[in-house]
Amino acid sequence: MNALVFPIGSVVLGLTIIPQNRWKRVFALNRKAWAWTLTFTVLAFVAIWTYWIGIKMMDPTLASFLNRTETLVTIFLGFVILGERFSKREGLGAILVLVGIVLMKFTLRVEYSTGFWVVLFSAICFGTAEFIAKIAVRYVDPLTLSFVRNLVSAMMFWVAVAFVGTSFSGVGSVFWGVIIIAIMGPILTRPIYLAALKHIEVSKVALINQSQPVFVAIMALVALNQTPAPREIIGGLFVIGGCLVIILGRKKAVTKA
Template sequence: MNFCHDLYQIPALSYLYRMKSDRFKGYLFAAIATIAFSNIYIFSKAALNEVHLAQFGVYWFFIAMVLSVAWLFKTGSHRAIAHLSKRQWLILGLLGILEILTTTSFFLSIQIIPDPAVTSFIGNLFPVILTGMGIVFLHERFTWLESFGAILALIGAFIISYQGGTTLADLFIPGTGVVLINAIFAATASLVVKMNVKTMTPELLITNRVVWLFTFSLIMFFVYEQSFVIPARALVNIAIGATLGPFLAILMIYYSFRYIEVSKSSIVQSLKGVFVLLGSYLYFHTLPLTHQLIGGGITIVGVLIISVSKARLGQKKQA
């Protein structure tokens, strides 16, 4: 025991041990985030079947805000607020606006599309758009393998959303455009977060997110003149989903970014559709149509190819 401890005091071995430990933490956080985030689709869909979107938002983000603020103070990250620079305040404001646009479009798509698994499959457009934005704004490299993965993801998304209409309005299932808008805003927010996650703690970022979303939900609640009275079953679904989603899942994603590259975290997260499919079947006893399952499988393969290609490129750069 002492011999092993002494070995890890050697600088090179100590560095390798920490590196492996950090990598394990990163993948573990990404796995927890994937499972937790998958449940957002299930529990939010169940709640939105019973309540108005504004009612849902108030309860959902109030619970998430209480948890996030409590965690912010427990970790001591609240002390950093007094030392934020003007630029950091502007970034938090930009992120807040992006999160309102991203989250509103996300839950609208959940509400419009009957099967949560279908929403998740089409949502695999997100890494394709994120990769494209990385090329344009961050001047990242784009390999032929990533191009192939992106093409697969696009083909899969087309197969899932296609319904055989003769006009553009009838060509895709309702909600497809909303998912696309969500993917664009989500990719933009992810770029901003990735560029600033080292200078601002995950606890601060997640608290900023839910405060903005709760404030927006509260405004919409009064605009639509909704009631605070909702069914008990909807409240239970909201409580479970809000704990797993806007608190645990987002926090775990931010933590994973601290230990592993976004591309490696995305490899794990690309399996989200499988968990949503399983959860949707167990909770709602529904399955997507055959062509949607095929398209969903194609999008997952495409996203995996993109993520693995990015991870390999990152390893070559480190070497």
């Protein structure tokens, strides 16, 4: 799937940087910009690849909860290396978000299998990749960074596909699904996310980004008539409430400054 999604993203984003000769920015990147961009790209690739390997070896529910560890990794790196801090109100919002994540994703199923460690490794890579992205946007604008990341990721996934011999049978039946994923993921979401990283602390972006499952649940309810469990609804309210507190808390802090 990723071997199809990233090439589509590369083509579309490539077309968007042609106007006004924005493509020249790719060739104008210095060594430091390339170093951070490629580090971010490789870490994200490893995270995605190992997550799908790990989830095949363990309970998907536990894998989904374990994967949320990426948020803690990003926050830790933001605090220790970048010196990021939360105001009291933002700290309250962070706690609400984390509690919401636990309520939505927590499972009592525990298995220290190979899959467990693979998914945990994937989460650490995801969290570190977002931290690296925060540094990368200091040297590369979000759109150019997204294009390069898509292009390099596409090449790496095709090398991986050739190496493991993945079959593409049945892709035709989900063709439009692949197109939608490409549009909503690499083409729209990632550039917007990187733009947010350029202006907001990575620890806060990581927390606000955890509202994703809430919108997935809403779409599942509307499109598939799948009603979320009570604890998922409560957890979702905690996450949304926490995100709002973080946003309002940051807005107040910026206003005072």
